[in-house]
Amino acid sequence: MARILIIGSLEAELGAAARIAVARGARLAAAEGVAAGIERLRAQGADLVLCDVVHDVGWLVAQLAEERIACPVVACGRPDDAEAAVRAIRAGAKDFLPLPPEADLIAAMLQAVAADPDRPVVQDAAMAGLIARAEQVARADASVLITGESGTGKEVLARHIHAASRRARGPFVALNCAALPEALLESELFGHEKGAFSGAVAARKGKFEQAEGGTLLLDEIGEMDPRLQAKILRAIQEREIDRLGGSAPVKVDVRILAATHRDLATEVAKGRFREDLYFRLAVVRLRIPALRERQGDILPLARHFARRYARANGLPERGLSPEAERVLLTHAWPGNVRELENTLHRAVLLAEGHAIGAEAIDLLETAPPSPEPVAVTAVAAPVAVAAPPPVAALVGRRVEEVERDLIIETLSHCLGNRTRAAEMLGISIRTLRNKLHEYRAAGVSVPPVPGQPPYGAVAG
Numbered sequence: 001m002a003r004i005l006i007i008g009s010l011e012a013e014l015g016a017a018a019r020i021a022v023a024r025g026a027r028l029a030a031a032e033g034v035a036a037g038i039e040r041l042r043a044q045g046a047d048l049v050l051c052d053v054v055h056d057v058g059w060l061v062a063q064l065a066e067e068r069i070a071c072p073v074v075a076c077g078r079p080d081d082a083e084a085a086v087r088a089i090r091a092g093a094k095d096f097l098p099l100p101p102e103a104d105l106i107a108a109m110l111q112a113v114a115a116d117p118d119r120p121v122v123q124d125a126a127m128a129g130l131i132a133r134a135e136q137v138a139r140a141d142a143s144v145l146i147t148g149e150s151g152t153g154k155e156v157l158a159r160h161i162h163a164a165s166r167r168a169r170g171p172f173v174a175l176n177c178a179a180l181p182e183a184l185l186e187s188e189l190f191g192h193e194k195g196a197f198s199g200a201v202a203a204r205k206g207k208f209e210q211a212e213g214g215t216l217l218l219d220e221i222g223e224m225d226p227r228l229q230a231k232i233l234r235a236i237q238e239r240e241i242d243r244l245g246g247s248a249p250v251k252v253d254v255r256i257l258a259a260t261h262r263d264l265a266t267e268v269a270k271g272r273f274r275e276d277l278y279f280r281l282a283v284v285r286l287r288i289p290a291l292r293e294r295q296g297d298i299l300p301l302a303r304h305f306a307r308r309y310a311r312a313n314g315l316p317e318r319g320l321s322p323e324a325e326r327v328l329l330t331h332a333w334p335g336n337v338r339e340l341e342n343t344l345h346r347a348v349l350l351a352e353g354h355a356i357g358a359e360a361i362d363l364l365e366t367a368p369p370s371p372e373p374v375a376v377t378a379v380a381a382p383v384a385v386a387a388p389p390p391v392a393a394l395v396g397r398r399v400e401e402v403e404r405d406l407i408i409e410t411l412s413h414c415l416g417n418r419t420r421a422a423e424m425l426g427i428s429i430r431t432l433r434n435k436l437h438e439y440r441a442a443g444v445s446v447p448p449v450p451g452q453p454p455y456g457a458v459a460g
């Protein structure tokens with residue numbers, strides 16, 4: 001069932017469109033303005049956005065592209081307002097829906113979004129078997145532990161399980177447990193009441209409550225502090241959570257999926273992960289093979305990314321030359337699908353001519369692949385897989401220097417996406433932009449905004 005987000009007032013004709021969509025089986029959410037709409041998309045996603053042209057459709061489309069939220073936007077307005085329609089389409093809206101709405105047009109839109117564009121691309125037999133198993137367990141409500149090296153597609157698989165489950169109509173919420181310090185992670189997970197700590201100016205729902213009726217993915221669960229592990233265990237067992245500063249527990253109906261690149265059984269043996277939580281989470285275990293273990297997926301994935309980035313950059317869709325295919329098939333891909341994706345993104349931008357040739361496949365130097373799960377930091381560069389530096393190694397360095405390296409590395413991990421990097425760093429986007437200006441002024445190279453040249457005219 002398609003999930004539609006309507007941005008605009010439901011009291012106007014857009015309300016009629018909403019009623020038709022619901023009558024045709026869509027699930028509806030509404031936001032008064034673009035900023036609120038984006039907030040909602042970040043938390044819960046949608047299959048289609050209908051945005052009233054009185055709002056800034058261009059800004060909405062640009063923001064979604066920057067945050068890599070893949071969701072088509074259809075602008076809506078009066079048919080006599082041709083100027084607004086043209087403006088919206090030029091800004092990147094997929095279509096223009098004239099108001100008052102026609103039931104048939106809405107039905108056609110819903111049908112078009114029903115095909116799942118986020119379905120994992122799979123061809124290798126090992127991976128196809130895993131997907132079949134995931135779809136089978138999706139129907140139950142049991143927790144699932146997804147393991148695999150960094151970049152193998154653990155979040156993609158988690159989203160697929162959610163989409164194939166009875167909770168598909170509910171929200172899918174993901175939280176990277178390694179990206180936040182303990183105190184912040186606790187309030188992100190469980191929410192807080194107003195005044196729970198200095199700075200808590202208003203009550204805020206945590207991820208558990210945001211995922212109500214849906215699925216919560218706890219990514220990088222192996223990095224979680226033991227105190228929070230105990231709280232997660234309680235949430236799963238009792239199906240209730242305590243907001244920070246709250247006086248009564250809150251009931252939650254959430255399916256938990258957990259992901260980690262670590263071998264949790266070993267973490268348990270070493271006393272770093274609670275055994276009881278491990279058994280609760282690992283009711284079903286799905287291990288995603290490294291990309292080098294599923295050669296059959298390399299070319300289908302490469303073609304998929306070549307298409308995606310050609311479209312995203314307004315470039316013609318081109319195939320891969322036989323030589324480029326050979327290069328892709330012989331690389332070890334220690335950064336897995338994420339590395340392949342980044343490589344194809346660069347290749348699409350670099351390639352000249354009718355096909356993507358080997359000269360456009362720019363493979364970054366990487367460490368030789370390790371058969372063991374490799375520890376990576378939350379701020380690892382997009383393709384380099386490296387052990388996290390022990391804090392002791394930082395002694396002797398200035399705080400501002402370490403901060404600068406952390407910010408630049410995080411930004412590069414996020415492929416230049418400012419909003420994502422700020423979120424991961426736990427700082428405001430404004431602070432991030434100010435810091436980046438300072439670094440540039442000092443001659444430090446800063447990862448560019450996706451799709452823009454390194455020192456483009458756009459600020460930040």
Ligand SMILES: Nc1ncnc2c1ncn2[C@@H]1O[C@H](COP(=O)(O)OP(=O)(O)OP(=O)(O)O)[C@@H](O)[C@H]1O
Pocket residue numbers: 119120121122148149150151152153154155156157219259261301337338341
């Ligand atoms: N089977 C797939 N089909 C299409 N895209 C994929 C597939 N697997 C991974 N990707 C893409 O590769 C990138 C990495 O995937 P994802 O974030 O799910 O990996 P991960 O294992 O969760 O990584 P990490 O351990 O770093 O969190 C994403 O951009 C994702 O869209």
